[in-house]
Amino acid sequence: MDKHEFEQFVTEHGKDILRFCRMNAGSTERGNELYQDTMVKLLEKQKKLDAAQNIKSYAMQTAILLWKARKIRRRNRHF
Secondary structure (H helix, E strand, O other), X not given: OOHHHHHHHXXXXXXXXXXXXXXXXXXXXXXXXXXHHHHHHHHHOHHHOOOOOOHHHHHHHHHHHHHHHHHXXXXXXXX
């Protein structure tokens, strides 16, 4: 996936992914942070991503994994 394809992906699917992140995170602020972290991960793997594949699904799965990791870290801090 090149820069133009990534920008097009964000334009087409960014709002849906942001809404998904906010819904899973439970708040706008945490959702925004999760969205940013998700997009950073996608940018890091941009060259390995294939625009012909379902990148939106991959982005949502990435968001879920990041959120679970945060949740676990937060729980462990309290012990």
